[in-house]
Amino acid sequence: MGENDANITFFKDGLRLDGRRADELRPLKIEVGILARADGSCYIEMGGNKVIAAVYGPREVHPRHLQEVTRAIVRYRYNMASFSVEERKRPGPDRRSYELSKVSREALEPVILTSYFPRSVIDVFVEVLQADAGTRTAGINAASVALADAGIPMKSMISSCAAGKVGGQLVLDPMKEEDNYGEADMPIAMTPDGRITLLQMDGHMTREELKTALDMAMGGCRQVYEVQRKALIDKYNQMEAEIIPDQEQPQEAEVL
Ligand code: CDP
Numbered sequence: 001m002g003e004n005d006a007n008i009t010f011f012k013d014g015l016r017l018d019g020r021r022a023d024e025l026r027p028l029k030i031e032v033g034i035l036a037r038a039d040g041s042c043y044i045e046m047g048g049n050k051v052i053a054a055v056y057g058p059r060e061v062h063p064r065h066l067q068e069v070t071r072a073i074v075r076y077r078y079n080m081a082s083f084s085v086e087e088r089k090r091p092g093p094d095r096r097s098y099e100l101s102k103v104s105r106e107a108l109e110p111v112i113l114t115s116y117f118p119r120s121v122i123d124v125f126v127e128v129l130q131a132d133a134g135t136r137t138a139g140i141n142a143a144s145v146a147l148a149d150a151g152i153p154m155k156s157m158i159s160s161c162a163a164g165k166v167g168g169q170l171v172l173d174p175m176k177e178e179d180n181y182g183e184a185d186m187p188i189a190m191t192p193d194g195r196i197t198l199l200q201m202d203g204h205m206t207r208e209e210l211k212t213a214l215d216m217a218m219g220g221c222r223q224v225y226e227v228q229r230k231a232l233i234d235k236y237n238q239m240e241a242e243i244i245p246d247q248e249q250p251q252e253a254e255v256l
Contacts, residue, residue, distance in 0.1 A: 008181050010167035017177055018047075025161065025173045025220050030141070030231035032149050040150025042231075044142040046161075047175055048132025050084075053142035055150040058120035072117035076105035078139055080128040100136045107140050107160065107189040107198035113153040122152060133179035137161050137187050140198070145228050149235070157228055158197060160189035161220035163213040165205055170213050172220045186210075188217045192225050 010016060020026070026047025035041035038054035045051075061067040078100040082089050104126070112122065124146070126139035137160040144158040164174035166182035179185050184203030190196045205213060 008167075008177060010171075010178060010182070011169065016171065018175060022169055022171045023216055023219070025223055026175060028224065028227050030145060030227050032145055032231050032235040038146070038150070040146040040148065040152070042142040042145040042149060044138050044145075046134060046138040046141070047173070048130060049128070049135050049138040050130035051135060051138045051142050052127045052129065053139065053146040054125045054127075055122065055143070055146040055152065056125075057122040057150070058117035058152070059123070061119065061121040066121070067119045070118055071114035072112075072120045072122050074105055074109050074112060074114065074122045074124065076101050076108070076124045076126070076143065078104055078126045078128070078136070080131060080135070084128045084131045100139070103198055103200065104136055104140050104143065108143060108147065108158050110195075110197050111155045111158055111191060112147065113155065116153055122147070122150075131176075133174055133176045133185075134162050134187065137173075137189070140189050141224055141228060145231060148232055156191040156193070157225060158189050158191060159221040159224040159228060160187065160198065161217055161224055162187035163217035163220065165203065165209060165213070170209060170216060172216050184209075184213075186213055186217060188214070188221065190218060190221050192222070194218060 015021065029045040031043045033041055034043045035054050038056060040055040042053045058072050061073065066073060078097050080089050080097065082091050124143045126143055128135045140158060140160040147154060161173050163186050164171050164178055164182050165184040166178045171178060174182060174185055184201060184205045186201040188196055189198035
């Protein structure tokens with residue numbers, strides 16, 4: 001962020017390096033229920049980001065001293081695979097992954113009805129397989145879908161995306177070059193009715209730019225929500241079709 005000594009031209013003929021308009025999301029693909037052993041799971045592609053989320057629980061808390069008598073605790077582990085970035089990442093947790101785990105958990109916790117499951121834990125694992133900026137937002141989107149897939153009662157879904165400033169212009173959903181060499185990056189997460197559960201900013205923007213960027217990011221979250229919703233509906237439609245197959249045609253009597 002803010003290392004624009006690379007002198008990158010971020011726009012060509014009014015379009016971004018990857019051909020997007022300033023207010024356009026990267027291509028978004030969501031698949032629900034991809035892991036057989038998790039209670040809920042999701043695979044997401046947000047542009048070049050490829051992320052898996054797995055949810056387990058509500059289940060017994062280990063170690064037991066962490067349990068809360070009035071509610072379930074939520075644990076969120078964000079992990080980046082060594083091969084997910086250009087320069088091999090050292091395996092295991094680091095300062096960045098602790099921070100991202102914490103803010104992502106806090107982005108989801110307000111909508112989870114934890115009081116339904118006292119003394120238990122809901123575990124969310126997010127594995128980044130390929131990173132291209134915005135992995136925390138992709139992880140939160142996948143985790144929200146995986147929580148719903150696990151049947152965890154929630155007040156609503158959470159959708160996330162970032163807005164940024166590059167070459168003096170505001171852009172939606174910055175990709176790696178924009179994130180690395182741009183002036184600002186602001187990831188947010190929100191409920192479909194616009195309640196913000198995550199708001200971070202790296203870099204500098206004016207007050208006016210901040211307002212516009214927030215509107216832009218909120219518009220992006222609304223688009224993400226539609227894709228999350230459709231992915232969940234598609235999965236349950238498919239399950240229904242498998243359980244109640246179309247009326248079978250009467251079989252012809254066998255000629256002996
Ligand atoms: O991924 P996100 O934007 O949520 O977090 P970030 O800390 O702003 O990282 C931005 C991007 O930098 C990541 O998505 C990766 O593409 C890249 N990165 C990297 O190449 N190596 C790392 N150890 C960490 C991040």
